Amino acid sequence: MWKVFNLNELKGKVAGNQPAxxxxxxxxxxxxxxxxxxxxxxxxxxxxxxxELYMVLEGRARLRVDGQEQEVGPGMVLFVGATTEHSFFDITEDLTLMAMFGPSGGMR
Structure with a gap:
């Protein structure tokens, strides 16, 4: 089995002025x-x-992981281990991320 996705179409699914x-x-x-x-x-x-693995597609922000902070921007790939506290903040440019989870369990 395989699937093909169009990144521009996917971006349209999260467009707008609210988190999505x-x-x-x-x-x-x-x-x-x-x-x-x-x-x-x-x-x-x-x-x-x-x-979880994040790939920053667009935008700029900071990521806090277990009390440590990192500036993030386009092209960066970020790994966050299971059950680790993390959040994006100080979002200075609209931030679009691809989030990959394994094994499948979903976004909670």
Whole structure:
């Protein structure tokens, strides 16, 4: 089995001035979603039960993971282990991320 996704179409699913997430893939071993946080938005996510990999597609912000902070921008790839406290903040440019979880469990 295989699937093909158009990134521009996926971005359209999370467009707007409110935080949005769109899960576009779920299999037994992984799930993937686009996650968008507009300038000034508050990231309300809780720790996940799965390991997570973020790819920053657009925008600029800071990421706080277990009390440490990192500036993030386009092209960066970020790993956050399962059950680790994390959140994006100080969003200075609309932030669009591809979030990949494994194994599949979803975005909580």
């Amino acid at each position: 997430i769109f899960e576009f893939l779920r299999s037994s071993q992984m799930s993937c979603a686009l996650y968008r946080l507009p300038v000034g938005a508050r990231d309300m996510q809780a720790p996940h039960l799965e390991d």
